[in-house]
Amino acid sequence: SQKIEQNSEALNIQEGKTATLTCNYTNYSPAYLQWYRQDPGRGPVFLLLIRENEKEKRKERLKVTFDTTLKQSLFHITASQPADSATYLCALDAGDTGRRALTFGSGTRLQVQP
Amino acid sequence: DGGITQSPKYLFRKEGQNVTLSCEQNLNHDAMYWYRQDPGQGLRLIYYSQIVNDFQKGDIAEGYSVSREKKESFPLTVTSAQKNPTAFYLCASSDQPPYEQYFGPGTRLTVT
Numbered sequence: 001s002q003k004i005e006q007n008s009e010a011l012n013i014q015e016g017k018t019a020t021l022t023c024n025y026t027n028y029s030p031a032y033l034q035w036y037r038q039d040p041g042r043g044p045v046f047l048l049l050i051r052e053n054e055k056e057k058r059k060e061r062l063k064v065t066f067d068t069t070l071k072q073s074l075f076h077i078t079a080s081q082p083a084d085s086a087t088y089l090c091a092l093d094a095g096d097t098g099r100r101a102l103t104f105g106s107g108t109r110l111q112v113q114p
Numbered sequence: 115d116g117g118i119t120q121s122p123k124y125l126f127r128k129e130g131q132n133v134t135l136s137c138e139q140n141l142n143h144d145a146m147y148w149y150r151q152d153p154g155q156g157l158r159l160i161y162y163s164q165i166v167n168d169f170q171k172g173d174i175a176e177g178y179s180v181s182r183e184k185k186e187s188f189p190l191t192v193t194s195a196q197k198n199p200t201a202f203y204l205c206a207s208s209d210q211p212p213y214e215q216y217f218g219p220g221t222r223l224t225v226t
Contacts, residue, residue, distance in 0.1 A: 006156075034214065034215075036215075041202075041220070042219060042220065043118075043204050043206070043217030043218055043219055043220050044157070044204075044215075044217050045217070046214040049213065049214055089157070091215075093211065099170075100145070100164055100210070100211055101147060101159055101162045101170075102159075102215065104149075104157040105156055106154075106155055106156035107156050
């Protein structure tokens with residue numbers, strides 16, 4: 001069955017460092033992958049979308065890579081700030097299954113220490 | 115001001131009662147979605163709709179029902195058949211295909 005894995009343990013880093021979060025998937029052939037940020041008690045907010053034919057995407061301090069051979073996406077936040085503390089979710093489309101909806105990973109909580 | 119609204123923010127019900135959660139969007143999106151989120155977990159898809167008068171079951175549709183009579187509205191009914199309805203419910207919308215999704219603020223349902 002299709003499965004998305006994100007590190008369930010919280011990631012704690014010092015302010016100014018680069019945070020790297022991982023999203024691994026199995027039994028998928030997604031056309032694109034998305035990353036969202038979720039703060040406690042709120043709905044997720046879209047951050048970045050990367051397509052299967054793109055290796056890397058950047059937006060300000062954010063960078064996403066997508067390796068369809070390894071079936072993995074890495075999400076980087078450079079020069080991290082305490083305000084970046086949140087849970088980050090990856091989401092994949094269903095590829096060629098015909099299901100027109102995203103499947104979300106369980107998320108990784110990032111804590112940036114001042 | 116474009117966006118998605120969900121109401122109410124908090125909802126309390128007694129076991130055995132059906133309850134309907136509201137979701138409205140003015141983003142002119144064709145597709146709408148309902149998710150359930152339990153503490154410390156990710157989002158699980160309940161139902162989704164790509165177009166008015168059409169909807170599909172997600173991964174955990176049992177005990178839930180939806181309707182899509184208008185493009186702007188996608189209400190979710192949690193029926194008494196849902197075994198464990200206490201959760202945080204999120205509604206979202208997007209353009210076709212499922213590109214970036216815009217989420218509402220969520221409704222926290224507590225059933226006792």
